Amino acid sequence: MRISASTEELEKIRAFVADHARNFGFGEADVSDITLSVDEACTNIIKHAYKWKKGKPIHIQLGLKNNEMMVTIIDEGKPFDPDSYELPTLEDQLAGKKRSGYGILLIRKLMDHVEYRNRKSHNEIRMTKKR
Amino acid sequence: MSKFEIRKRSQSEVTILDIYGELDAHTAPILEKELQQLIEKNYVHIVINGSGLEYISSAGLGVFMAYIEDIRSQDGDIKISSLKPKVYNVFDLLGFPTLYEIVENEEEAVTRFK
Numbered sequence: 001m002r003i004s005a006s007t008e009e010l011e012k013i014r015a016f017v018a019d020h021a022r023n024f025g026f027g028e029a030d031v032s033d034i035t036l037s038v039d040e041a042c043t044n045i046i047k048h049a050y051k052w053k054k055g056k057p058i059h060i061q062l063g064l065k066n067n068e069m070m071v072t073i074i075d076e077g078k079p080f081d082p083d084s085y086e087l088p089t090l091e092d093q094l095a096g097k098k099r100s101g102y103g104i105l106l107i108r109k110l111m112d113h114v115e116y117r118n119r120k121s122h123n124e125i126r127m128t129k130k131r
Numbered sequence: 132m133s134k135f136e137i138r139k140r141s142q143s144e145v146t147i148l149d150i151y152g153e154l155d156a157h158t159a160p161i162l163e164k165e166l167q168q169l170i171e172k173n174y175v176h177i178v179i180n181g182s183g184l185e186y187i188s189s190a191g192l193g194v195f196m197a198y199i200e201d202i203r204s205q206d207g208d209i210k211i212s213s214l215k216p217k218v219y220n221v222f223d224l225l226g227f228p229t230l231y232e233i234v235e236n237e238e239e240a241v242t243r244f245k
Contacts, residue, residue, distance in 0.1 A: 007157035011133040014186075032217050039188050043156040102189035102225055109224050 005046045005056040005075070013042055013060065017071070024064045026131055033110040034069060034129055040103030041073050041125050049077025049123065064131075068112075073125045079118040133157045133186075137165050145176045145241050151183035154191030162191070166198045175207020178240040182213035187221050195231065208232070212240040 001016050003009045017038045021031040042058055050056045059074040088101045107114055107127065117124040135158030138149040146169060154162060169177060195209060202209060210232045214222065222233060234240050 007155070008132050010155050010157055010188075011153065029217075032220075036188060036221065039155060043188065043190055046156065102192060106189055106221070106224060 001060045003058050003060070004054065005042075005050045005058050005077075006054045007043070007046060009058075010039055010042065014039055016060070017062065020062045021069060024069055024131065026069065026129075030129060030131070034071065037107045037110045037127060037129075038071060038073065040107050041127070044080070044103050045073070045075045045077060048080065049075045051078070067131045068128050069131065071125075071127050074122050076122050079123050080116055081118075082116045135161055137161065139165070141174075142241055145178055145244050146174045147178045147180055147237065147241070149180045149183060151185075153186040154184060154194075155186065155188045156190035159190045159194050162194045163197065166194065166202075170198060170201055170205070173205060175202045175205045176244045177202065177207065177209045178237060178244075179209060179211045180213050180237045180240075181211060181215070181218060182237075184214065184218050187218050189221075189225070192222065192225060192227065195227075199231070208244070210234065210240040210243055212237045 001013070003013060014035045018031050018035045021034045026034065038060065045058055046052065057076060061072040063070045085101065085104060087105055111127040112129050114125065114127045117126070133153040133155050135150070135152040135154055140147045140149070148165065150162065152158065166177070169175065199209060211222070212234050213236055214233065219233070222228065227233065232240070232243060234243070
């Protein structure tokens with residue numbers, strides 16, 4: 001699936017991912033986890049990689065291999081450096097100091113494996129979840 | 132496109148927001164605007180009834196985080212009620228139940244302001 005980087009597209013992305021996860025035989029709890037993880041990853045691309053600039057491409061590829069759903073999300077924006085990312089704390093939340101960064105935390109909790117690859121021309125997020 | 136709607140009611144000094152639909156990065160600004168307006172009018176005893184909320188992402192949760200300090204500094208609070216289990220799960224994953232009162236029904240949430 002190729003979509004234009006805009007929050008208007010998030011609902012369409014979620015429907016696409018949920019349909020495929022169900023067709024791959026995942027239960028509803030897993031479907032919700034995978035769908036939310038893809039939403040969070042795409043939201044981060046729209047906000048941080050493309051800085052809300054509309055019309056830029058996001059590619060989403062889904063597959064099933066050895067009982068594992070594989071999701072690859074590709075963008076051509078500013079690369080994300082996972083090493084510089086600090087997990088938000090509860091104190092940050094309460095003080096309202098840090099409002100972003102929670103998407104990555106959710107993805108890590110909801111998926112089995114997450115990997116970021118920064119290529120010359122594009123960035124890739126690969127995540128997997130076992131059925 | 133994600134659909135999200137807010138209906139507003141009041142019960143003595145408590146403002147109750149019934150929220151419906153999907154709260155994501157696209158619809159979060161709708162809730163953000165509503166909370167800003169309530170804070171400006173000093174309506175800071177707020178119950179969010181989430182019985183109609185079908186979906187939330189961290190962008191939606193971020194709205195609660197953004198205003199809770201302002202609201203509490205005005206002696207107010209946001210209490211959240213009636214969440215569906217799959218929506219509650221997202222709040223729980225980010226540790227919200229230790230920071231916010233999340234209760235089973237609206238009546239209990241309103242009572243906690245008394």
